[in-house]
Amino acid sequence: MVKKVYIIGLGLIGGSIALSIKQKDPSIHILGFDINEDQANLAKRIGAIDEIATKLFPDLSSVDMIFLSTPVQQTTQIIEQLKSEQLKKDVIVTDVGSTKVKIVECANQHLNGKIKFIGGHPMAGSHKSGILAAKPHLFENAFYILTPSQYVTQNDVDLLKSVLEGTKANFIEMTPNEHDEVTGVISHFPHIVAASLVYQAKNHEEQFPLVKRLAAGGFRDITRIASSSPSMWRDILLHNKEPLLHLFDEWISEMERVKAFVANEEADNLFSYFQYAKNYRDGLPEKQKGAIPSFYDLFVDVPDYPGVISEITGYLAKEKISLTNIRIIETREEIYGVLRLSFQTERDRELAIDCINKYCAYETFIM
Numbered sequence: 374m375v376k377k378v379y380i381i382g383l384g385l386i387g388g389s390i391a392l393s394i395k396q397k398d399p400s401i402h403i404l405g406f407d408i409n410e411d412q413a414n415l416a417k418r419i420g421a422i423d424e425i426a427t428k429l430f431p432d433l434s435s436v437d438m439i440f441l442s443t444p445v446q447q448t449t450q451i452i453e454q455l456k457s458e459q460l461k462k463d464v465i466v467t468d469v470g471s472t473k474v475k476i477v478e479c480a481n482q483h484l485n486g487k488i489k490f491i492g493g494h495p496m497a498g499s500h501k502s503g504i505l506a507a508k509p510h511l512f513e514n515a516f517y518i519l520t521p522s523q524y525v526t527q528n529d530v531d532l533l534k535s536v537l538e539g540t541k542a543n544f545i546e547m548t549p550n551e552h553d554e555v556t557g558v559i560s561h562f563p564h565i566v567a568a569s570l571v572y573q574a575k576n577h578e579e580q581f582p583l584v585k586r587l588a589a590g591g592f593r594d595i596t597r598i599a600s601s602s603p604s605m606w607r608d609i610l611l612h613n614k615e616p617l618l619h620l621f622d623e624w625i626s627e628m629e630r631v632k633a634f635v636a637n638e639e640a641d642n643l644f645s646y647f648q649y650a651k652n653y654r655d656g657l658p659e660k661q662k663g664a665i666p667s668f669y670d671l672f673v674d675v676p677d678y679p680g681v682i683s684e685i686t687g688y689l690a691k692e693k694i695s696l697t698n699i700r701i702i703e704t705r706e707e708i709y710g711v712l713r714l715s716f717q718t719e720r721d722r723e724l725a726i727d728c729i730n731k732y733c734a735y736e737t738f739i740m
């Protein structure tokens with residue numbers, strides 16, 4: 374039975390894990406450490422942890438499980454230091470890093486099977502960092518990848534899953550190699566592309582100052598992830614170099630292919646290019662969170678008068694329902710506009726429908 378867990382790194386992910394454990398089983402004592410004291414103090418203040426560790430390795434003899442939720446470069450450094458610590462027999466150590474090969478190799482090399490290590494990666498998150506962005510339901514419906522090694526048993530994996538049950542994530546197991554190849558394609562490389570699109574816009578801004586103002590719509594959506602932590606992504610890219618180098622090559626030849634369609638005005642090929650991408654994109658499962666974020670959208674028919682947005686958000690605030698995004702859909706017909714509200718969970722969307730029905734008569738619909 375797990376009575377005490379230690380979380381190192383109390384930012385977005387460490388904080389969300391702590392909150393989900395606390396919500397499910399408040400009797401588990403959570404000890405937390407962050408190199409940034411403000412983060413640790415805030416974690417304690419919001420009730421994510423019970424106790425602040427004043428140094429990286431305090432007395433850990435009664436700790437049953439350790440979560441490493443630091444940036445990936447720090448995670449390997451901490452693993453190296455862990456080997457000289459006095460830990461409880463059978464303690465399970467896990468991490469949440471976005472890469473797995475280097476971290477698991479480091480654990481195999483330094484912990485050598487003497488300390489049970491299970492690589493982990495919750496495949497959901499945000500472009501925001503820090504404990505104040507943490508949420509107990511951040512990983513709800515998301516895939517949570519585990520990469521258990523030959524040194525751990527099914528019981529160890531089950532114990533970890535039971536402590537993480539409050540995340541409501543879907544656990545899947547794979548090898549570290551498979552993990553890094555897949556996340557390279559669906560998460561790491563898209564971050565590079567998002568940042569490069571921002572560069573492209575910025576480079577054209579001098580000539581066309583309107584670029585910045587007009588970039589507020591779809592461009593903002595496609596480049597949202599470019600607002601993520603630069604240091605975190607620097608470290609992820611350095612950890613996953615080989616798969617990314619292949620992806621660069623593939624991407625460049627793909628761009629050359631489309632460029633030729635445009636240059637030669639190959640209308641049919643262009644149509645097929647977009648049609649194929651649309652079919653694949655439309656067929657992606659919707660209700661799982663992951664590197665393609667899925668939001669729970671609710672559309673509200675609202676009359677076009679000043680203050681209507683604050684009216685609706687006021688009702689939601691009254692019921693403590695949090696929104697992740699709000700937008701007026703620009704194609705208005707007649708006198709009604711469509712307000713699109715996005716929520717992080719289906720439950721929040723259901724609560725929002727009840728709330729809007731309670732306070733006003735605007736029609737709501739889900740597409």
Ligand SMILES: NC(=O)C1=CN([C@@H]2O[C@H](COP(=O)(O)OP(=O)(O)OC[C@H]3O[C@@H](n4cnc5c(N)ncnc54)[C@H](O)[C@@H]3O)[C@@H](O)[C@H]2O)C=CC1
Pocket residue numbers: 381382383384385386387406407408409412429442443444445447448469470471472494495496497498499500501502503504602605609
């Ligand atoms: N941000 C995201 O959406 C996701 C991030 N991850 C992974 O989770 C890990 C943490 O990321 P976030 O929580 O987003 O970052 P964050 O920046 O919100 O939190 C990281 C925390 O670790 C602390 N820290 C850094 N070095 C430390 C050290 N040596 N000892 C103790 N604390 C230290 C920082 O002060 C910070 O509070 C990273 O490895 C990242 O790859 C995984 C899934 C999603």
Ligand SMILES: O=C(O)C(=O)Cc1ccc(O)cc1
Pocket residue numbers: 470471495496497498499500560598663664665666
């Ligand atoms: O903000 C987003 O959509 C993300 O892509 C979040 C994210 C960041 C890092 C990961 O390893 C997994 C998910």
